[in-house]
Amino acid sequence: MTIELEGVGHRFGDRRVLRDVDLRLDEERVGVIGSNGSGKSTFARLLNGLLVPTEGRVRVDGLDTRKQGKAVRRRVGFVFQDPDVQIVMPTVAEDLAFGLKHHGVARDEIDRRVADTLAAYGLAEFRDHPAHLLSGGQKQLLAIAAVLVLEPEHVVFDEPTTLLDLRNRRRIGRLIHDLPQQVVVVSHDLELLAGFDRVVLFEGGRVVADGPAEQTIAAYLAMHPPL
Amino acid sequence: MLSLYHDARSPVHALPAGAKLLTLFAVGTGLFFVRSLPGLGITLAVVVALYAVARVPWRTAWGQLRPVLPFTALILVAQLVLTDWRTAVLVGVRILVLVLLANLVTLTTRTSAMITAIEVALGPLRPLGVRPERVGLLVALTIRFIPVIKEQADQVRAAQKARGVERSFAFLTPLLIKTLRLADGLGEALDARGLDAEPPRRRS
Numbered sequence A: 001m002t003i004e005l006e007g008v009g010h011r012f013g014d015r016r017v018l019r020d021v022d023l024r025l026d027e028e029r030v031g032v033i034g035s036n037g038s039g040k041s042t043f044a045r046l047l048n049g050l051l052v053p054t055e056g057r058v059r060v061d062g063l064d065t066r067k068q069g070k071a072v073r074r075r076v077g078f079v080f081q082d083p084d085v086q087i088v089m090p091t092v093a094e095d096l097a098f099g100l101k102h103h104g105v106a107r108d109e110i111d112r113r114v115a116d117t118l119a120a121y122g123l124a125e126f127r128d129h130p131a132h133l134l135s136g137g138q139k140q141l142l143a144i145a146a147v148l149v150l151e152p153e154h155v156v157f158d159e160p161t162t163l164l165d166l167r168n169r170r171r172i173g174r175l176i177h178d179l180p181q182q183v184v185v186v187s188h189d190l191e192l193l194a195g196f197d198r199v200v201l202f203e204g205g206r207v208v209a210d211g212p213a214e215q216t217i218a219a220y221l222a223m224h225p226p227l
Numbered sequence B: 001m002l003s004l005y006h007d008a009r010s011p012v013h014a015l016p017a018g019a020k021l022l023t024l025f026a027v028g029t030g031l032f033f034v035r036s037l038p039g040l041g042i043t044l045a046v047v048v049a050l051y052a053v054a055r056v057p058w059r060t061a062w063g064q065l066r067p068v069l070p071f072t073a074l075i076l077v078a079q080l081v082l083t084d085w086r087t088a089v090l091v092g093v094r095i096l097v098l099v100l101l102a103n104l105v106t107l108t109t110r111t112s113a114m115i116t117a118i119e120v121a122l123g124p125l126r127p128l129g130v131r132p133e134r135v136g137l138l139v140a141l142t143i144r145f146i147p148v149i150k151e152q153a154d155q156v157r158a159a160q161k162a163r164g165v166e167r168s169f170a171f172l173t174p175l176l177i178k179t180l181r182l183a184d185g186l187g188e189a190l191d192a193r194g195l196d197a198e199p200p201r202r203r204s
Helices: A040-047 A069-075 A092-102 A107-120 A136-148 A166-178 A213-223 B017-033 B037-053 B058-082 B085-108 B111-128 B132-162 B169-192
Strands: A003-012 A015-025 A029-034 A055-060 A076-079 A154-158 A182-186 A198-203 A206-211
Touching (some): A003 A040, A015 A040, A029 A213, A040 A055, A040 A154, A069 A076, A076 B169, A092 A107, A092 B111, A092 B132, A198 A213, A206 A213, B017 B037, B017 B111, B111 B132
Parallel strands (some): A029 A182, A076 A154
Antiparallel strands (some): A003 A015
């Protein structure tokens, strides 16, 4: 259960967004913080091969994201900030079944896993509900459930609570804390990351602090004192 | 088709999606050969009876039919002006029967079953290069994203109204940009869910 980044850098054209990132992530709960434009989201996308680094390499459980991207994406689930782009099927149950169907899972097994997931995440009553009529919190819950139904080994969250109210932020936070998988959470929500095993701070595309949550969050707050 | 499925146990729900789509196609075609008003009236009565068999609440059925009524009325008036009252009524009832039947198929068939039926129907075209799974995905995405894009259009309109612009074609530009961004995000999400390759054939 390890994600390794060796000499990783990334450019979009002439714009350099990440540089000299060397990290070995084997903790269960890893948080990533930093200012807007600090490279956090790019970093997150490198972890499941959505992006391959322009320099260095990223390996997940020994699999290179450049050469084995498909296998990496099966191991690493990815939850986006906006669930509206992540939910691809019209109804809740259909969206949960979508990835399983595509992975060639047998029909009976799909039905069983969808039913289990609906029950586990309190979505059973919304089984045939149109996804666009769900509340923001329910949509995010569905987006997460649609990733978890595929039983990934790692889950990367890119600002999962940004669009949510306090009650749903706490609900999603509790869900993330209880996951059995290794999770990497990119977030501005410092409350969500409290108690994480490790938090990495990015600024200007570089890692500038790395350690237990309290220590890194304190360093981040010190860098940005109240106005 | 916009995920209007009404969950119930009924013989209509239990029919395979392919059979329902074929029936819709056959009735849709056959209607144009029915030229007697009593014949069309009986067809209309049968379709209405099917709603009862399918246990679709009348309120739901009415909610689905209502948006089409102004257009039907418009066509009816145009036919009255251009032809005679009998032809106008024939055309109007045909449209009603078709819309009611199409709505009934939508209300009693899960989208996934509909998409599977489309994929099965397109299966024989695979040697010609057609990829049924891709067509199924296209249909699913279309159904899923119509309300999302409508919501975005509403947001853009609201933002413009808030800045004092009541009606303007200028809303198309931000909407297009938002839609393109949405498409980018969607492509990324499909990649993240492992859909960057042709799906394997189902094992059952």
